[in-house]
Amino acid sequence: xxxxxxxTSLGWEPRFxxxxxxxxxxxxxxxxxxxxxxxxxxxxxDRSKASLSSKLRGLKxxxxxxxxxxxxxxxxxxxALDALASIPSDAxxxxxxxxxxxxxxxxxxxxxxxxxxKLTCVYYPPESYGEWLSADTGKPQMVFRHSGIAxxxxxxxxxxxxxxxxxxxxxxxxxxxxxxxxxxxxxxDQLDNxxxxxxxxxxxxEIQVEKLDAYSDPVSLKNDMQNLIxxxxxxxxxxxxxxxxxxxxxxxxxLNRAESSVGLVHANAHQYxxxxxxxxxxxxxxxxxxxxxxx
Numbered sequence: 001x002x003x004x005x006x007x008t009s010l011g012w013e014p015r016f017x018x019x020x021x022x023x024x025x026x027x028x029x030x031x032x033x034x035x036x037x038x039x040x041x042x043x044x045x046d047r048s049k050a051s052l053s054s055k056l057r058g059l060k061x062x063x064x065x066x067x068x069x070x071x072x073x074x075x076x077x078x079x080a081l082d083a084l085a086s087i088p089s090d091a092x093x094x095x096x097x098x099x100x101x102x103x104x105x106x107x108x109x110x111x112x113x114x115x116x117x118k119l120t121c122v123y124y125p126p127e128s129y130g131e132w133l134s135a136d137t138g139k140p141q142m143v144f145r146h147s148g149i150a151x152x153x154x155x156x157x158x159x160x161x162x163x164x165x166x167x168x169x170x171x172x173x174x175x176x177x178x179x180x181x182x183x184x185x186x187x188x189d190q191l192d193n194x195x196x197x198x199x200x201x202x203x204x205x206e207i208q209v210e211k212l213d214a215y216s217d218p219v220s221l222k223n224d225m226q227n228l229i230x231x232x233x234x235x236x237x238x239x240x241x242x243x244x245x246x247x248x249x250x251x252x253x254x255l256n257r258a259e260s261s262v263g264l265v266h267a268n269a270h271q272y273x274x275x276x277x278x279x280x281x282x283x284x285x286x287x288x289x290x291x292x293x294x295x
Contacts, residue, residue, distance in 0.1 A: 002090045004028070007108060009035040010052070010065075011099025012044035015280035017051060019098045019124040022282050024059070027094060032056060032063035033083050035104060039070045040272055070101065071268055077144050080107035084115070089293065093119035102242070102249050103266045106143050109253045113292040121218075123247050123286040127279030129164065134269035134276075137171045140241070141266060146256045148263025150237040155179035157236035158205075159229065159262070161214065161252070163244035166201070171267060172241055173203050180206045180236060182228055186245060187213040214245035218288050221251035226258055239263045247286050254290075 006029040010016065036049065049065065056063045066083045068076045087093070093112065097105050112119055142148075158178040162169045162185055173181065181201070188211075201207065212224050229238060240255060240262055242248040256264050 002092050003030045003088065004092045005031050005033065005087055006094045006096065007033045007035075007084070008096040008098075009100035009104060010037065010045045010048055012041040012048070012274070013099055013126065013277045015124050015126050015277060016099045017048055018280040018282075019096060019122075020052060020055070022124070022280075022285070023094065023096065023122065024055070028059060029061055029094070032061060033087075034063060034065045035079070035083070035100070036065045036067045037070050037101070038067050041274055044274075068104070071138070071270070073103070073141055076101075076104055077107050080104060081111045081114075084108065084111035087112075087115060087117065089115045089117050091117065093117055095119050095121045096123075097121055097246055097249070098124045100246075101268075102246065103143070103268070105246070105249045106146065106253055106264060106266070109250070109290075110145060113257075116293045118289070118291040118293050121247070121250055121286075121288045121290060125281045125284050125286070126277035127281050129277050130273045130275040132273050133165050134168065134272050136270040137168050138268045138270055140172055140175045142239075143264040143266060146253070146264040148237070148239065148256070149261040150263065154235065154237045157182065157229070157232050157238045159225065159238060159240035159252075160184065161242035161244040161248040165243055168243040168267070168269070170201055172243075172265070173201055173205070175267075176239060177203065178205050180208065180232070183207050183209050184212050184225070184244070184248075185209070187211040214248040214251075215286050218247065218250040218254055218290065221248070222254040222258060225251065225255050229259070229262070233259065233261060237263075239265050241265045241267075247288070250288065250290065
């Protein structure tokens with residue numbers, strides 16, 4: 001019988017423990033891999049750690065914590081790969097990305113692809129978000145092993161999955177100064193973010209606006225994005241990132257897997273709102289199966 005392994009990342013938001021509680025209703029893992037950030041509201045995350053450890057001890061579930069520094073680009077990558085290296089390829093894996101930093105999600109996907117695993121990604125949105133989310137975004141960095149191919153004589157096209165926080169989107173535009181932006185906003189968005197993005201993003205780039213559903217099947221979402229950029233593959237250096245709904249990170253990883261010339265990029269925020277989000281919307285739970293055992 002294959003082992004059951006849950007991979008998650010400690011968070012200060014209420015939906016972290018609430019999401020774990022929901023997972024454990026139908027899935028009792030044999031082992032839990034828990035990433036623990038060393039920065040941002042450590043008192044709250046320490047309380048979350050104590051509560052989670054008590055819960056897992058009650059279930060007699062093995063678990064281990066792997067600490068990482070949020071600003072340590074190399075350290076996060078190495079911690080993730082070391083933590084996942086011993087997972088058997090036939091394990092029944094749940095990757096809980098609810099409060100997992102985006103770069104860590106990409107590192108985990110890379111590590112799980114290395115062992116050719118099949119996994120289920122889950123994400124729980126909150127009931128609502130705070131008045132502001134993050135600030136003081138750092139320098140964009142290319143993702144190890146997924147940085148694409150760039151030619152000195154080609155202009156840049158930026159695939160940008162945008163969201164509520166337009167300042168983070170602008171940060172990438174300012175850094176790359178792209179000639180073209182493929183601006184993706186959430187399909188069905190009631191905030192009319194596409195209009196806000198086009199009107200507020202500065203710079204002289206051509207902006208192609210598309211509406212896609214970040215919560216759709218990640219393979220289908222990857223295919224939709226691939227269709228959008230096929231015409232640009234020969235004429236641009238293409239970089240891609242998301243400051244929108246967290247599940248879009250998975251589809252971008254699959255896009256890079258299909259088109260290795262497309263580089264993935266991220267930038268850490270150095271400040272977060274303690275009241276980043278409120279509650280948990282269990283009924284809107286995102287769930288998707290990724291099978292890396294299929295070549």
